[in-house]
Amino acid sequence: MTDDHQLRVSKIQNGTVIDHVEAGQALNVLAILGIDGTSGETVSVGMNVPSDRLGRKDIVKVEGRELSQSEVDVLSLIAPAASINIVRDYEVVEKSRVVRPETVSGVVSCPNRNCISNADEPITSGFAVLSDGVRCDYCGSIVREKEIAANLDVS
Amino acid sequence: MRQDHLISAVDLSREDIEAVLDRAAEIDANPAAFRQRHAGTVLGLCFFEPSTRTRMSFDTAMKRLGGQTVDMGPVESSSVKKGETLADTVRVVEGYADALVLRHPSEGAATMAAEFIDVPLVNAGDGAGQHPSQTLLDLYTIRENAGLDDLTIGIMGDLKYGRTVHSLAEALTNFDVNQHFISPESLQLPRNVRYDLHASGASVKEHTELDEVLPELDVLYVTRIQRERFPDENEYLKVAGEYKIDDETLAAASDDLVIMHPLPRVDEIAPEIDDSDHAKYFEQAHNGIPVRMALLDILLSNDD
Numbered sequence: 001m002t003d004d005h006q007l008r009v010s011k012i013q014n015g016t017v018i019d020h021v022e023a024g025q026a027l028n029v030l031a032i033l034g035i036d037g038t039s040g041e042t043v044s045v046g047m048n049v050p051s052d053r054l055g056r057k058d059i060v061k062v063e064g065r066e067l068s069q070s071e072v073d074v075l076s077l078i079a080p081a082a083s084i085n086i087v088r089d090y091e092v093v094e095k096s097r098v099v100r101p102e103t104v105s106g107v108v109s110c111p112n113r114n115c116i117s118n119a120d121e122p123i124t125s126g127f128a129v130l131s132d133g134v135r136c137d138y139c140g141s142i143v144r145e146k147e148i149a150a151n152l153d154v155s
Numbered sequence: 156m157r158q159d160h161l162i163s164a165v166d167l168s169r170e171d172i173e174a175v176l177d178r179a180a181e182i183d184a185n186p187a188a189f190r191q192r193h194a195g196t197v198l199g200l201c202f203f204e205p206s207t208r209t210r211m212s213f214d215t216a217m218k219r220l221g222g223q224t225v226d227m228g229p230v231e232s233s234s235v236k237k238g239e240t241l242a243d244t245v246r247v248v249e250g251y252a253d254a255l256v257l258r259h260p261s262e263g264a265a266t267m268a269a270e271f272i273d274v275p276l277v278n279a280g281d282g283a284g285q286h287p288s289q290t291l292l293d294l295y296t297i298r299e300n301a302g303l304d305d306l307t308i309g310i311m312g313d314l315k316y317g318r319t320v321h322s323l324a325e326a327l328t329n330f331d332v333n334q335h336f337i338s339p340e341s342l343q344l345p346r347n348v349r350y351d352l353h354a355s356g357a358s359v360k361e362h363t364e365l366d367e368v369l370p371e372l373d374v375l376y377v378t379r380i381q382r383e384r385f386p387d388e389n390e391y392l393k394v395a396g397e398y399k400i401d402d403e404t405l406a407a408a409s410d411d412l413v414i415m416h417p418l419p420r421v422d423e424i425a426p427e428i429d430d431s432d433h434a435k436y437f438e439q440a441h442n443g444i445p446v447r448m449a450l451l452d453i454l455l456s457n458d459d
Contacts, residue, residue: 110263114261114262114282116241116259116262116263116264116266116267117263117267119240119241121242121267122240123242130350135347136263138262139261139262139263139281139282139284139347140351141262141346141347142347
């Protein structure tokens with residue numbers, strides 16, 4: 001194997017590598033992080049990369065960005081096998097698996113447009129985590145896991 | 156009651172429900188004993204949506220306990236019109252009253268409002284969400300007329316958007332009740348109510364035709380199918396016509412069938428039923444007074 005035949009994605013200097021993302025979920029991971037290419041971060045995305053653990057996986061590298069706890073919480077719902085690597089000065093200084101939280105706050109917005117959490121009130125959306133989705137703390141609407149990506153509040 | 160507020164029927168245990176119903180029965184038996192029970196207490200009425208029965212019955216209930224009410228009045232003439240948030244409105248009214256009753260067009264409004272205030276709050280309807288004080292008077296009416304255990308009930312009409320249905324179905328899971336849900340497919344129970352029913356071990360038996368279950372029902376709870384839920388007028392007329400009760404419909408029903416309706420009705424129950432022994436919907440509406448007196452009495456006593 002030579003360099004000519006291998007895709008090389010350069011290491012990041014400072015930021016986050018989200019590895020072992022379920023294949024097909026990379027773009028949703030970017031959506032959770034609010035990355036749409038307009039804000040200037042350097043982002044590398046690998047899709048359907050061969051993986052011992054998952055068969056195929058996606059991988060996302062974001063330069064200059066460390067994830068907040070609420071972002072990691074929501075990430076865990078769509079990518080339960082993901083690992084988060086925090087990189088500083090080219091070295092992985094912190095490596096952790098995502099843990100499914102009991103609640104998530106912010107990041108996801110309630111799909112019920114008539115929910116008070118979508119009105120102009122001084123509150124943050126909140127959800128209880130169920131076995132197959134999340135449930136709005138306010139109106140009780142249930143968002144299935146596969147619907148979460150469509151309800152990300154990335155403003 | 157374990158909680159300081161009444162937000163959702165899901166929060167009600169059998170013990171909570173029985174405490175309110177037993178207190179309501181005491182009030183019914185001897186209203187004079189409660190006449191000065193809450194003298195000096197002020198109840199704040201915040202109705203962001205039109206209401207006749209609920210607003211008037213809470214107003215009456217507080218006054219019959221010796222207290223007074225302050226009413227926000229219609230939204231059109233309030234500071235809400237100036238863009239005030241609900242969170243601010245309830246924090247202001249909290250300073251004027253010892254307890255609040257809130258009706259609001261958004262689901263989850265009462266849950267949110269309760270986060271901002273310390274006085275007891277009663278959810279008097281939040282959009283298509285919950286209406287738990289209606290449920291307490293529904294349960295009182297059922298207990299008086301048919302008993303609350305070993306009961307088969309049919310709940311019919313707009314099950315998707317009907318907040319009285321959501322609260323009633325969830326509260327009934329505390330009792331030995333067999334629940335049947337009768338509606339057009341487009342107005343079946345929403346996902347979150349099904350989730351709660353399943354979580355409490357209740358089975359959801361759904362029907363599109365009333366005659367499939369009518370003979371076995373002890374109670375038939377009828378709700379209005381709202382015209383505005385249908386984009387197509389013809390579709391509405393077709394559907395609404397199939398869920399109407401008249402003498403002919405009831406030929407197959409048990410003689411003891413109790414018919415209830417949270418009111419207002421339009422034409423889903425024919426007036427000819429009103430004088431029959433089946434009709435309990437006006438009694439049900441009247442029960443709003445002792446039941447809401449009992450609820451306020453318990454919530455206000457919790458606060459002491």
